[in-house]
Amino acid sequence: MEKSNFNILIVGVGGQGVLLASEILSTVAMNAGLDVKKSEVHGMSQRGGVVSTHIKIAPKVYSPTIHQGQVDVLLSFEQAEALRAVNWLKKDGVVITSTTTLVPSIVTSTKGMNYPENAVELIKDRVERVIALEADKIAGELGNPRLVNTILLGVMSNYLPFEKKAWLETLKAKVKAKFVDINLKAFETGREIKLSTVDA
Amino acid sequence: MKELLSGNEAVARGVLEAGVKLAVGYPGTPSTEILETVADRYPSVYAQWSPNEKVAFEVGIGASMGGARALVTMKHVGLNVAADPFMTFAYTGVNGGFVFVSADDPEMHSSQNEQDNRFFAKFAQVPFLEPSDSQESKDMLLKAYEISEKFDTPVMLHMTTRISHSKGVVELGEPVKLEENRFKKDPTKYVMIPANARGRHKVLMTRLEELKKFSEETELNVVENNGSKTGIITGGVAYQYAKEAAPDFDYFKIGFGFPLPLKKIGEFIKKHETVLVVEELEPYYEEQIKAAGFKVEGKKYFGNLGELSPYRVALGMKEAGVIDEVAMPVYEPEKLFPRPPVLCPGCPHRGVFMALRKLRVAVTGDIGCYTLGVLQPLNALDSCICMGASIGSAIGMERVQGSDKGVVAVIGDSTFFHSGITGILDAVYNKSNVTTIILDNRATAMTGGQEHPGTGHTLMGEEVPQVDVGKLVESLGVRNVRHLDPYDYEKTLEVIKEEIEKPGPSVIITNRPCVLMPRRIMDEPYVIDLEACTGCSLCFRISCPAISASSEKNKRGNPKAVIDQTLCTGCTLCAQICPEEAIILKSQFVKA
Numbered sequence: 001m002e003k004s005n006f007n008i009l010i011v012g013v014g015g016q017g018v019l020l021a022s023e024i025l026s027t028v029a030m031n032a033g034l035d036v037k038k039s040e041v042h043g044m045s046q047r048g049g050v051v052s053t054h055i056k057i058a059p060k061v062y063s064p065t066i067h068q069g070q071v072d073v074l075l076s077f078e079q080a081e082a083l084r085a086v087n088w089l090k091k092d093g094v095v096i097t098s099t100t101t102l103v104p105s106i107v108t109s110t111k112g113m114n115y116p117e118n119a120v121e122l123i124k125d126r127v128e129r130v131i132a133l134e135a136d137k138i139a140g141e142l143g144n145p146r147l148v149n150t151i152l153l154g155v156m157s158n159y160l161p162f163e164k165k166a167w168l169e170t171l172k173a174k175v176k177a178k179f180v181d182i183n184l185k186a187f188e189t190g191r192e193i194k195l196s197t198v199d200a
Numbered sequence: 201m202k203e204l205l206s207g208n209e210a211v212a213r214g215v216l217e218a219g220v221k222l223a224v225g226y227p228g229t230p231s232t233e234i235l236e237t238v239a240d241r242y243p244s245v246y247a248q249w250s251p252n253e254k255v256a257f258e259v260g261i262g263a264s265m266g267g268a269r270a271l272v273t274m275k276h277v278g279l280n281v282a283a284d285p286f287m288t289f290a291y292t293g294v295n296g297g298f299v300f301v302s303a304d305d306p307e308m309h310s311s312q313n314e315q316d317n318r319f320f321a322k323f324a325q326v327p328f329l330e331p332s333d334s335q336e337s338k339d340m341l342l343k344a345y346e347i348s349e350k351f352d353t354p355v356m357l358h359m360t361t362r363i364s365h366s367k368g369v370v371e372l373g374e375p376v377k378l379e380e381n382r383f384k385k386d387p388t389k390y391v392m393i394p395a396n397a398r399g400r401h402k403v404l405m406t407r408l409e410e411l412k413k414f415s416e417e418t419e420l421n422v423v424e425n426n427g428s429k430t431g432i433i434t435g436g437v438a439y440q441y442a443k444e445a446a447p448d449f450d451y452f453k454i455g456f457g458f459p460l461p462l463k464k465i466g467e468f469i470k471k472h473e474t475v476l477v478v479e480e481l482e483p484y485y486e487e488q489i490k491a492a493g494f495k496v497e498g499k500k501y502f503g504n505l506g507e508l509s510p511y512r513v514a515l516g517m518k519e520a521g522v523i524d525e526v527a528m529p530v531y532e533p534e535k536l537f538p539r540p541p542v543l544c545p546g547c548p549h550r551g552v553f554m555a556l557r558k559l560r561v562a563v564t565g566d567i568g569c570y571t572l573g574v575l576q577p578l579n580a581l582d583s584c585i586c587m588g589a590s591i592g593s594a595i596g597m598e599r600v601q602g603s604d605k606g607v608v609a610v611i612g613d614s615t616f617f618h619s620g621i622t623g624i625l626d627a628v629y630n631k632s633n634v635t636t637i638i639l640d641n642r643a644t645a646m647t648g649g650q651e652h653p654g655t656g657h658t659l660m661g662e663e664v665p666q667v668d669v670g671k672l673v674e675s676l677g678v679r680n681v682r683h684l685d686p687y688d689y690e691k692t693l694e695v696i697k698e699e700i701e702k703p704g705p706s707v708i709i710t711n712r713p714c715v716l717m718p719r720r721i722m723d724e725p726y727v728i729d730l731e732a733c734t735g736c737s738l739c740f741r742i743s744c745p746a747i748s749a750s751s752e753k754n755k756r757g758n759p760k761a762v763i764d765q766t767l768c769t770g771c772t773l774c775a776q777i778c779p780e781e782a783i784i785l786k787s788q789f790v791k792a
């Protein structure tokens with residue numbers, strides 16, 4: 001039987017667009033006829049704090065939040081935040097993280113507090129399946145820094161059971177008309193990035 | 201038709217379907233999006249922000265007395281503010297159906313406490329409904345109006361952060377048709393002078409008996425039989441967590457939480473070897489079930505701090521001996537730096553806190569974005585209790601300590617309108633020497649930038665006159681009223697210092713708008729001249745997210761600064777405090 005239960009945790013820093021990415025994923029899943037719940041925390045955390053969204057997809061979903069240690073895909077917009085959240089991942093789960101580095105001012109202004117220089121390495125020490133990509137740089141090359149979202153969705157789409165067409169259609173529906181083409185391109189670019197390609 | 205809706209959006213949809221005529225509230229996480237969604241998607245419903253929850257509740261009462269269905273929304277602590285009308289409205293009862301949402305915040309994701317408002321419903325002897333997902337949020341709102349009208353009582357819809365802010369699939373319905381209804385004069389019902397109130401207290405008791413019967417019968421309280429020896433009594437989002445941990449147990453799912461169906465619960469308990477009560481925060485169900493003489497356990501295994509989760513509930517069930525295995529996390533987290541929320545780049549509150557930190561005065565704080573002034577490295581706020589508390593507590597502290605050191609209250613504009621005006625009145629009336637700084641950013645920023653009496657717009661987008669804060673406090677009798685540009689650091693220091701030293705109450709009003717609202721403000725950004733920068737770290741200490749450590753180091757190995765060009769708003773504060781003039785406008789740097 002094909003697996004139909006998926007737990008996805010998306011993390012990042014307030015203002016990075018974490019909430020939009022989760023919206024698109026949930027819609028794709030709902031349109032595929034599955035039950036979906038997603039849970040996020042607004043408010044305080046949006047002011048530059050850690051933001052996280054839980055998305056649960058299954059024939060029938062109960063809890064809107066994920067059982068700690070049961071995440072199939074951890075998608076992170078910032079590398080230290082991916083490291084912070086690895087304990088949510090399950091044994092054979094995948095980490096997809098942008099190598100974006102956001103050092104908060106509490107670190108620069110507090111003696112002895114550091115931002116890890118090798119966050120991705122620290123994740124790889126623990127987890128086997130890790131995709132780290134320079135999503136900011138790729139977005140820049142595509143011409144718009146805001147495309148990070150869509151690129152990451154493209155990468156993630158390889159690890160979820162939905163057809164490419166479904167993703168593209170939802171993107172078309174959710175993105176402003178004049179940004180559709182560039183977003184589709186960003187998605188395709190992300191979709192080319194897989195475990196096999198980054199490890200090579 | 202099906203849609204993916206958050207609990208809050210589902211309630212808003214319910215407002216349309218229930219034929220609600222007036223929806224009112226005051227913003228507060230996690231309740232805020234209910235009214236925003238009503239105003240945005242269902243403009244046929246009249247919706248408004250009131251200055252605070254008490255007024256909002258009273259506006260709702262009036263609408264109900266006037267014969268319409270009314271909705272009032274607030275976060276849990278909002279009910280403390282609205283408690284006065286609430287407790288007595290429980291006596292009078294309604295005309296048109298009256299439902300209010302109390303959105304509680306277990307875990308305090310964005311709150312100053314995690315009080316469990318189910319007790320508030322019991323305190324007022326008012327029924328509450330407890331949805332466990334988005335679909336139920338809508339369905340139960342509709343049901344709540346029927347109950348309100350049938351039993352002549354206000355009804356509370358009890359939501360929590362994970363209900364309000366989780367999205368799920370919702371089947372939409374059509375709006376109901378309601379009969380015309382108007383105010384009917386009835387002083388024995390609505391005028392709560394003692395003679396009438398005594399009569400209404402009796403009515404309340406009779407109503408309670410009827411509600412008890414209803415609770416035993418209603419389908420809002422559901423039994424799910426799977427033939428297990430263990431039974432779980434639960435409600436709200438805790439039901440979902442428990443179902444995930446143990447889908448095959450028998451469940452007593454409570455949807456109608458006051459008064460409890462104790463007979464039906466008793467029958468359920470008798471059929472099971474072990475019965476656990478799974479509920480978030482306080483042992484609200486558990487206490488009542490135990491008091492009725494039944495043997496159950498709950499808090500012993502699940503705790504009453506913070507929010508529950510599927511993992512926590514599973515661990516509790518294991519400890520109680522009803523399940524054998526719990527899937528445990530496999531990967532160790534790394535011990536990392538914290539990432540607390542911070543004031544935005546260009547936030548007009550920053551300059552005031554830089555000055556207050558320098559002046560080393562006691563600063564009583566209030567609730568809003570500016571509460572973030574407490575965090576390192578600004579470290580310039582000494583208290584935060586509830587909305588409006590800054591002024592009263594400054595007055596008390598100044599009275600017992602004397603004013604030589606100065607006590608300063610800081611309060612946001614929305615908070616000032618909510619409950620700061622009476623504090624200023626007290627300062628004038630009782631001749632206090634406190635200095636109050638009103639951080640007037642023309643927005644309720646913390647909760648996402650809602651309109652308020654000072655912004656010039658209503659929730660439905662109508663243009664209205666802006667309240668003039670300066671004139672208002674003058675008319676209350678404040679002689680020392682100063683206006684201040686918080687982007688001018690030297691002036692900010694000077695003005696605050698002068699006002700602290702003056703006898704009598706002073707009010708300082710800042711004049712820069714929130715950088716995010718209504719439109720993101722972006723002036724020309726600043727850059728660091730790395731040749732001039734000495735790595736002194738002074739600019740790091742203003743806690744601006746646009747400023748971070750660059751890879752260049754000074755002689756002592758400390759990093760020089762760099763400014764993120766997409767984040768810098770050009771507020772100039774860092775440039776003003778840089779002793780080396782190393783922070784300069786981008787255009788000037790290119791020329792040089």
Ligand SMILES: Cc1ncc(C[n+]2csc(CCOP(=O)(O)OP(=O)(O)O)c2C)c(N)n1
Nearest residue numbers: 228278567568569612613614615644645646
């Ligand atoms: C009684 C109560 N109602 C609502 C809230 C939610 N809340 C927290 S701060 C705030 C208003 C903040 O606006 P303002 O005072 O203008 O400060 P700003 O965030 O704009 O700096 C609100 C509505 C609360 N904490 N308590």
